[in-house]
Amino acid sequence: MPDAVITIADLSKTYASGFAALKHVSLEIERGEILALLGPNGAGKTTLISIVCGIVTPSDGTVTVGGHDIVRDYRNSRKMIGLVPQELTTDAFETVWATVSHSRGLFGKKPNPEHIEKVLRELSLWDKKDSKIMQLSGGMKRRVMIAKALSHEPEVLFLDEPTAGVDVELRKDMWAMIRRLRAAGTTIILTTHYIAEAEEMADRIGIIQHGELVLVEEKAELMRKLGKKQLTLTLQERLEALPEALKPYALELAADGESLVYTYDAQAERSGISGLLADLGSAGVRFRDLRTSESSLEDIFVSLVRDAS
Structure with missing residues (x-):
């Protein structure tokens, strides 16, 4: 990849218990893209994120962020990364302003009240800036976690299940913010159980199963x-059996004999449908209605995970 901001090479993680959470994962993430990592619980998504962010030590393999090795050059690599974890972990007795400002300082950044104000306003937290974290709702606490991750102006943002359990308003605000960040050049990696969100937002889709990267593909190409x-x-009339002339199409005849279903892929679309309709007429089969449907990203995900099991 010509402008990879993150390079993961042959990465593995085996815990002391013997559980292999990641197995020889290799991946390059392009600067400015949105990559969605999908996979069932326990597949290895959070472990992968935790290693890149320096929270978990890999067993084998290497990771570089902006050319900085995450082990040998931890400080510089970590400065480039913002992380919104699944768990809400912050000081309950601090104010929103103090919490977000302190997070910026942890990365060695000079105070920048203008940037902190901008982040809080974008996340609808400005009127809560003097409130203690303990006084906030769960959705507001989630917003604070995002604000902390953005406080030091990272080039790469990790979102680990960012919309799990949040209200619709926050979800809309968050995706609007992600679009703005992406437009400004921020690289975004997210894990999500809401596959419709990945389908809408992501440039590429990665699927993890049993610690292995099953597939990484551009979303449009994956769907194609x-x-x-x-x-x-x-x-128009009930069929008792499929005519011989139609059997090459692998049609499914409904149990009641009143409908036919033809399944095809994009490559076969033109020739397959035109040939089928012509042969239907030749076989004396008439229809009174037709409709088309296509698989969603969720259908593809379920199929791939099932095949990888």
Whole structure:
């Protein structure tokens, strides 16, 4: 990848218990892209993020962020990263302003009240700046975690299940903020259980299963290659059996004999449908309605995870 901001090479993590959380993962993440990591619970997503962010030590392999090795040059690599973890961990007795400002200082950044104000306003936290964390709702605490991650102006932002359990308003605000950050050149890596969000927001999709990176693909290409489409024909007259001339199409005849379903991929779309419709007429099969549907990213994800199990 010509402008990779993160390079992960042959990364593995085995815990003292013998559990292999990651197995030989290699991945390059391009500067300015949004990468969504999908996978079931325990697949290794959080372990991967934790290693890149310097929270967990890898067993094997290397990771560089902006050319800085995360082990040998921890300080410089970590300065480039903002992390919004799953867990809400912050000082309950501090104010919002103090918490976010302190987080900026931890990365060696000089005080910048203008930047802190900008972040708090974008996250609808400005009117809560003097409130103690303990006084906030769960959604507001989640906003504070995001503000902390952005306090030191990171080039790379990790969002680990950022919208789990949050209200619709916060989810909309968060995705609007992510779009603005991406437009400004920030690289964003997120894990999510809301596959529709990944489908809407991500440039590329990575799927992790049993600690292995099963697939990394541009979203549009993934949908093109692995997405399936279906054409459902509602028949004018009930069929007892599929005519011989139609058997090459691998059609599914409904149990009641009143509809046919043709499943095809993008490559076969033109020739397959035109040939089918012509052969339907030749076989004396008439239809009164037709509709099409196509698989979603969720369908593809479920299929890939099932195949990898």
